[in-house]
Amino acid sequence: MTVAVKSPESANAVVDELVRRARKALAEFAQADQVRADEAVTALAWSLYNPAHAKELAVLAVADTKLGNVPDKIVKKQRKTFGTLRDLMRVKSVGIIEEDKARGITKWAKPVGVVCAITPSTNPGATPVNKAMMAIKGKNAIIIAASPAGLKTTTKTVDYMRAELKKIGAPEDLVQILPSPASKDMTQALMQAADLVVATGSQDNVRRAYSSGTPAIGVGTGNVPVIIDETADLDDAAKKICASKIFDNSTSCSSENSIVIVDAVYDKAIAALERAGGYMASNAEKVKIQAALWPDGKLSRTLIARDADVFARGCGLPAAAEGKKFFMVGEEGVGKGFPFSGEKLSLVLTVYRAKNFDAAADKARAILDFQGRGHSVGLHTKDMGRARKLAEETDVVRVLINQAHTFANGGGFDSGLNFTLSMGCGTWGGNSITDNLNYKNFLNITHLVTTIPEDKPSEEQLFGKHWAKYGK
Numbered sequence: 001m002t003v004a005v006k007s008p009e010s011a012n013a014v015v016d017e018l019v020r021r022a023r024k025a026l027a028e029f030a031q032a033d034q035v036r037a038d039e040a041v042t043a044l045a046w047s048l049y050n051p052a053h054a055k056e057l058a059v060l061a062v063a064d065t066k067l068g069n070v071p072d073k074i075v076k077k078q079r080k081t082f083g084t085l086r087d088l089m090r091v092k093s094v095g096i097i098e099e100d101k102a103r104g105i106t107k108w109a110k111p112v113g114v115v116c117a118i119t120p121s122t123n124p125g126a127t128p129v130n131k132a133m134m135a136i137k138g139k140n141a142i143i144i145a146a147s148p149a150g151l152k153t154t155t156k157t158v159d160y161m162r163a164e165l166k167k168i169g170a171p172e173d174l175v176q177i178l179p180s181p182a183s184k185d186m187t188q189a190l191m192q193a194a195d196l197v198v199a200t201g202s203q204d205n206v207r208r209a210y211s212s213g214t215p216a217i218g219v220g221t222g223n224v225p226v227i228i229d230e231t232a233d234l235d236d237a238a239k240k241i242c243a244s245k246i247f248d249n250s251t252s253c254s255s256e257n258s259i260v261i262v263d264a265v266y267d268k269a270i271a272a273l274e275r276a277g278g279y280m281a282s283n284a285e286k287v288k289i290q291a292a293l294w295p296d297g298k299l300s301r302t303l304i305a306r307d308a309d310v311f312a313r314g315c316g317l318p319a320a321a322e323g324k325k326f327f328m329v330g331e332e333g334v335g336k337g338f339p340f341s342g343e344k345l346s347l348v349l350t351v352y353r354a355k356n357f358d359a360a361a362d363k364a365r366a367i368l369d370f371q372g373r374g375h376s377v378g379l380h381t382k383d384m385g386r387a388r389k390l391a392e393e394t395d396v397v398r399v400l401i402n403q404a405h406t407f408a409n410g411g412g413f414d415s416g417l418n419f420t421l422s423m424g425c426g427t428w429g430g431n432s433i434t435d436n437l438n439y440k441n442f443l444n445i446t447h448l449v450t451t452i453p454e455d456k457p458s459e460e461q462l463f464g465k466h467w468a469k470y471g472k
Contacts, residue, residue, distance in 0.1 A: 011185035018176050019193045022114045022141035025171035029139055032170075034094040040136050040174070043164040045085040048129040053160055054078050057125040061153040065121045067305035072248035077126045083411050083419030084133055093137045093439055106448040113195030115142040115442065118187065118209065120201035122251040122305070122345075124150025125157045127200055127421045131437075132161060132175050138442040141174045145190055147201060148182040155180070188212070198437065200422040206430070217441055219422045220429025222253030223343040223372030224405050225364040227379045229357050229386065230264040236402070237380035238272035241349070244404035245326050246277075249305040250347055253423065254376065254409035257343055258331075258350040258367055260360040266353050270328070277325030278349070281317070286329045286340075289315045293346060294339050304345040311347055334366045342371045357386055365394055374428030378405050395428045397435065410436060 032040070048054060058073035091097075098107040117131040128144050135142040146154035155177055162172040178186050187205075191197045191212035199209035199218045206218030228237050245256050261269045270280060281289060292315040293303055303314050312321040321327065326347040334341040340350040354360035364377050376398035379390055384401075391399040400408050403415065411419030417436055424433030433441065 011183060011189045014179065015186060015189040015193050018143050018178070018190070019114055021173040022143055022176060025173035026111065026113065026139070026141050028171045029141075029174060032094070032139055034092060036170075037094050037137060037139055038089060039168055040165060040170045041088050041133050042085065043168050043170070044129060044133050044136060044161050044175070045081050047160040047164040048077050048125060048157065049081045049085075050160075051078075057153055057157055057160075060156060061124050061150065064151075064153045065124065065149045066301070067122055067149075068248040068251045069307060073125070076123070076248060077129075080126050080130055080410070080419055080421060081133075083413065084130055087411070087418045088133060088137050088439055091137075091439060093443060094139060097445075102452070104450040104452040106450075108446040108448070109138060110444045110446060111138050111140045112215075112442055112444050113140060114193070115140050116145060116187075116190045116194035116197045116214070117142050118145045118197070118199040118201055118205050119147060119150070119154060121147035121149035122201075122253075123421055124153035128154050128157050128177075129161065130419075130421045131198060131200075134437070134439045135442045136174055137439045140196075140442055142176070143190055143194065144175075144177045145187040146177060146182060151180055151182050191216075196442070198422070198441070200437075203430075210430075210432075217424070217433055217437065218431050219253075219437065220374050220425030220431050221343060221372055222255070222375050222423070223257050223367065223370075224254060224376055224378060224409075225258040225260060225367045225372075226256050226377070226405065227354075227357070227360045227364055227381075227390075228259060228261045228265065228269050229360065229379070229381045229383065230262050231382040232265070232269075232380035232402075233382070234265060234269050234272040235275070238269070238276040238278075240380075240402075240404035241273065242276040242278065242325055244406040245349055246308070246347060247406045249307060250345055251305045252406045252410075253343075254405045256349060256378070256405050257372075258341065258352060258364075260352040260354050260363045260367075262357055262360050263353060263355050270351070273328065273349075278328050279312075279317075279321045279324035279326070280328045280330075280351075281321075283330075285315075285317055285321075288317065289327065289329060289348065290339060292316065293344065293348065299345060306346070308347055334363070334370050336370075341367055361390055361393065368394070368396065372429075374425030374431065374434075375423060376400060376405065376409055378403065395426075397424060397426055397428075 054074045054077045058070045097109045115135045119127045158177040161175045197209040197216040199206045209216040309322040328349050328351050331340045331350045378400045387401045411417050418438050420436040422437035425431045426434035
């Protein structure tokens with residue numbers, strides 16, 4: 001249904017009605033136990049995991065947004081949904097979720113209420129379902145504010161979620177969407193009317209969420225640098241970097257944007273990356289790529305997230321480049337004067353050369369300081385001492401070792417991070433969470449506190465060492 005919204009007043013009226021329906025659905029779902037909540041979560045998961053729906057929405061998303069590719073979007077929709085369902089089925093979110101008898105504390109989980117979920121054009125099907133599953137796990141209602149570019153896809157996705165809720169007899173209005181045409185006025189009104197805002201997408205949306213006056217969770221900018229040191233299995237690293245870089249044509253915020261190779265294995269690492277499908281651009285070709293990718297100082301909508309052959313032709317690269325999977329450009333500088341040092345949302349991988357591991361780590365931190373603070377960094381190595389050193393000295397939420405970033409950063413079946421499509425970046429990235437967005441972010445917790453045997457140490461126990469060292 002299309003609703004004409006011509007003023008802030010009419011935007012408020014549309015939002016008020018959606019919120020009214022959401023609160024009515026909340027009241028109807030209030031008595032649901034854990035089993036019932038999990039049935040609803042599973043229904044939402046099936047609405048997208050269903051192979052027919054996954055394919056239909058992938059095709060629609062590419063046609064709608066001109067971003068990514070259909071096969072990878074099908075994989076993303078099913079993999080993320082399956083992994084998130086796995087995570088959610090293993091945890092409690094209704095009633096008593098924890099009892100600590102030693103401390104005399106019992107915790108009850110309760111809904112946060114109506115969630116405003118801002119979703120991006122890069123994942124117009126997967127992200128809405130991912131957030132809805134987490135929200136409904138805590139018996140919340142969710143209203144989605146979709147990117148205008150992906151609105152058609154997201155609307156169809158919501159229709160499928162609502163149909164599955166209806167099938168199991170749950171209130172359909174637990175999941176709703178702002179109607180077309182999408183507008184900033186409606187999104188702003190929804191942020192102010194909701195109980196919680198969860199924003200994934202542009203940093204403008206994240207900043208608006210934090211300034212809405214409603215409790216908000218936002219996520220940061222990706223610009224992942226990955227280090228290859230002299231101990232790494234170069235072919236394994238190259239294959240993982242390639243698979244990660246090209247997935248859905250680099251629409252993921254977790255896609256490798258730069259690699260930093262230590263000098264001792266630079267030539268061998270480049271050769272391995274070329275074997276994996278990379279094309280190393282000459283200096284002259286680098287100039288062509290830059291001119292095409294940033295024609296007016298901003299990323300070209302006709303080249304980001306496009307297939308490799310389309311990208312190669314658009315940049316005027318030779319025919320040999322059209323058959324490659326991704327494109328490498330050498331770089332030395334970092335910052336505004338060096339656009340290849342930032343996030344590119346395309347099949348371009350920036351390559352840096354470093355004297356040794358310490359220099360490589362410094363370069364990776366410089367890249368993150370320019371763009372992507374707090375998000376993540378990767379390292380291909382056999383030296384776990386270096387892995388721990390990188391984690392200790394780098395201000396990021398995630399440090400991935402010997403992994404394909406796109407597949408591991410937002411949850412994997414061979415790593416411990418929970419599945420999500422929204423990665424918090426801590427205060428480094430201007431965010432309130434230092435974790436992958438998860439069901440806990442959609443819960444209020446009531447603490448029942450009872451008395452315990454007194455736990456009061458003596459003054460000597462607390463101050464003794466201080467007195468002995470510094471006096472009273």
